[in-house]
Amino acid sequence: MEKITKKIIAAAGGLFIGFINGFFGSGGGMLCVPLLEKALKEETKRAHATAILVILPISIASAVMYLLGGYWDTGVVLTASLGVVLGGIGGALLLKILPSEIVGLIFALMMVGVGIKLVAF
Amino acid sequence: MQTFLYIIIGVVGGLLGGMGMGGGTLLIPFLTMFTGTEQHLAQAVNLIAFIPMSAFALFIHIKNKLVDFKYLLFISVPAVVAGVLASYLTKSVGGEELKKYFGVFLIVLGIYQLVTIAVNFIKKRRNLKKSLAKGRVETLIETSEENDLRKFHE
Numbered sequence: 001m002e003k004i005t006k007k008i009i010a011a012a013g014g015l016f017i018g019f020i021n022g023f024f025g026s027g028g029g030m031l032c033v034p035l036l037e038k039a040l041k042e043e044t045k046r047a048h049a050t051a052i053l054v055i056l057p058i059s060i061a062s063a064v065m066y067l068l069g070g071y072w073d074t075g076v077v078l079t080a081s082l083g084v085v086l087g088g089i090g091g092a093l094l095l096k097i098l099p100s101e102i103v104g105l106i107f108a109l110m111m112v113g114v115g116i117k118l119v120a121f
Numbered sequence: 122m123q124t125f126l127y128i129i130i131g132v133v134g135g136l137l138g139g140m141g142m143g144g145g146t147l148l149i150p151f152l153t154m155f156t157g158t159e160q161h162l163a164q165a166v167n168l169i170a171f172i173p174m175s176a177f178a179l180f181i182h183i184k185n186k187l188v189d190f191k192y193l194l195f196i197s198v199p200a201v202v203a204g205v206l207a208s209y210l211t212k213s214v215g216g217e218e219l220k221k222y223f224g225v226f227l228i229v230l231g232i233y234q235l236v237t238i239a240v241n242f243i244k245k246r247r248n249l250k251k252s253l254a255k256g257r258v259e260t261l262i263e264t265s266e267e268n269d270l271r272k273f274h275e
């Protein structure tokens with residue numbers, strides 16, 4: 001019985017995460033981690049790693065849909081992707097040095113600030 | 122100049138993503154705010170830009186046996202279906218309108234993140250106080266199960 005409940009939670013969560021990630025082109029990972037960790041009781045590190053497995057196919061499928069919709073610019077895609085890869089390596093290294101709580105706090109405040117700017121101006 | 126700006130914004134998004142903070146949520150608004158990239162295009166760029174990095178990270182995690190495959194079917198199949206539908210739906214939403222929705226989405230995620238940080242902070246302090254009371258300093262204990270275990274021993 002409990003197994004069925006978990007599967008239903010997983011599927012409902014999947015629908016929600018997929019919708020958000022497709023509609024906003026981001027954010028799926030941030031939602032998938034708490035689904036795995038809080039609702040499905042996965043250990044923190046495993047939840048983070050497994051979230052990538054869940055998000056990758058959604059991102060690929062959504063990216064294809066955007067491409068088919070005509071949203072493509074070679075210059076932006078190549079340069080921004082190059083930056084993301086460089087930054088990603090740097091971020092993984094910095095993670096060991098920086099206090100994650102303070103980084104998380106700054107990031108959260110930036111999200112709220114940028115969000116307000118987008119809505120209001 | 123524009124090219125340089127794209128790379129810098131990519132690096133910032135990648136840094137946050139690499140630290141596991143969902144870098145894309147800021148890569149998108151930075152692209153629209155600082156380079157005038159259209160909202161849909163910025164979202165497409167984010168989806169594509171994170172694929173190589175995610176694939177690489179996933180490879181490492183699988184090697185380290187941290188990935189649980191048992192949820193793949195139950196979460197990913199409905200997620201891909203919903204993702205494809207939502208991507209299709211965005212086509213009928215204007216760029217400026219989508220940008221506003223994205224702003225609301227960011228505010229909600231930001232507040233959620235703030236609450237999570239606050240809850241963890243309080244938990245940690247409580248654990249620290251307990252440890253000090255016992256004459257031990259073990260600040261790294263976070264999980265409630267360990268807390269329960271400790272209560273049991275006390």
